[in-house]
Amino acid sequence: MNKLTRRLSLAGITGAALLFLAGCVQTHMVNGVRVPTEAGMNGFTYRFIVTPMSDFVDLFAHNLHMGYGWGIILVTLIIRLIILPLGLYQAHKATYTQEKTAYLKPVFEPLNQRLKEAQTPEAKMAAQQALMQAQKDNGVNMFASLGCLPMLIQWPFFIALYNAAAYTQGITTASFFGINLGHPSVLLAVISGIFYLIQTYISTIGMPEEQKRTSRMMLIMSPAMIFVFSLISPAGVSLYWAVGGIVMVLQQVIVTFIIKPRLRKRIEKEFELNPPKMVDLPKDVTPAAATAQGLDNLISSARKDVTPSAGGRNAGKQNRKN
Template identity: 70%
Template sequence: MKNFKKKLTLAGFMGAALLFLSGCVATHTVNGVRVPTEAAKHGLTFQILVKPMSAFVDLFAHNAGLGYGWAIILVTLIIRLVILPLGLNQAYKSTYMQEKMAYLGPVFEPLNARLKAAKTSEEKMAAQQALMQAQRDNGVNMLSSIGCLPMLIQWPFFIALYNAAAYTTGISTSHFFGIDLGHPSIVFTIIAGVLYFLQTWISTIGMSAEQKKTGMTMLIMSPAMIVIFSFISPAGVALYWAVGGLVMLLQQVIITFIMKPHMRKRIDEEFKNNPPKLVDLPKDVTPAAATAEGLKDLEAPRSTSPTKGRNSGKQNRSK
């Protein structure tokens, strides 16, 4: 039930994010086409974000004579690549802490087991304090990797790109390789879905079996949400998502095959020079054998390949 609630929460968050993108500019239907209302055209979002981005699209479509299809592709690539370093930086911090947590799994496992087994509030508090102490002693702070600034910087660009692709004058009557950009396109929908599926699939490479269970939710939900919203949106929007998915795929390849091996070497070296610190368990809880087994797992050799196991025993990351 708990996992089911997590999946519902995740699906709801993704749906809300996409709905937020589509709802930033009020629209109405004119001759069967969704266009911004007059009030929306004078609104803050449209004037500050959407209008300049639409002008950027027009620059390539008209001035460069490329047409709206190529204009959407080029503008999306330019903006996505400009903000790519921010995404990579945030991903590095987040992934580094996740890898560190995975390495220290044998240290935290007895404490987590004690927390799950706790029956009274006193026992839970003691177990939580011990777990937090172990994390602090070993330099683990998941909150330090959550920083909101990179997302806050990127979000206005996403809003502007989405609405520019949806409502720039001229896109609704343009064609790209025979595809009407003003109406839904199954071709662009499939391309966007495949790219986001590949991105989430690559993100599960090298994960432990438990992590993959959580990753499977994203593996299904992320492409599914993109497919649904692409299918009910104009092809210009689906094209924007397809190009964005290509950049996301590139980012994930960098994270999985370049960043993660580097992180694992860094973590190995870090704990080689400064062995993990243990925290005593609260009395009469987890057997001492669990702690001994955890230490044994920590001492096992690890592979730095993203496709091979990082620890032997319980920390098998190749499954």
């Protein structure tokens, strides 16, 4: 799966997730405001997930006399910060795989090139097997970062927060600094989009220029989707997304400036003790764009490039003795 396909898939998952959140509770329009139907209020999602979260919002709004705007903000912050370790755990696994793959680029590049240039199913299968073997030999598990458990644990909280912000009784008629929480707000939609734009921008810091160019679509797409959904949702929901965006920025700062540098040092140490293992290209297939001699040179160059010295990442390359 290439980088563009992965990013488009992620964007599709994000869009589907937003639609899923919006469709968890049956609703209808009353006086221009979308509210849960009687069946929706008696459904499992509303009774056992949304209602407790709505009561939590009411605790701040009524019992502490803070109003629904501050109630949404505080509940969103509390829940988001509680599940932040799960998000960081998932990001840690994904970042480790990405950084290790980037470090091993000299190992994987000729194999990816062979896979790209394969002309027959047999050639593609041979190149794919060689690539998978190289990943296995060097401890790269492309599926390890896709663990579903942390995300599954977080989803009930996202569902509860979204629907509590949208359908808690009293929110539809409440206001927050002059903003009617029951109707869409352009201002809150813009704020939500800006925070998610900042988060995606921070995620590109430190990326190679080539990878940044391929990430531009995702840089724009994710915040744009948040902006559009905020624009057509009640302001209470936009406020929830805006506050959630603040926590996402915090999470991305931790990943980019703390977790990623530490992982890079860890990976360098790992391969100083156990140098990367090369996997020979399949000999029964000749790629269209390279001669056999050219491939031998490419592999030889990769062997040299991938052996780091104690001086730093891929620094002081050494020739391997045959």
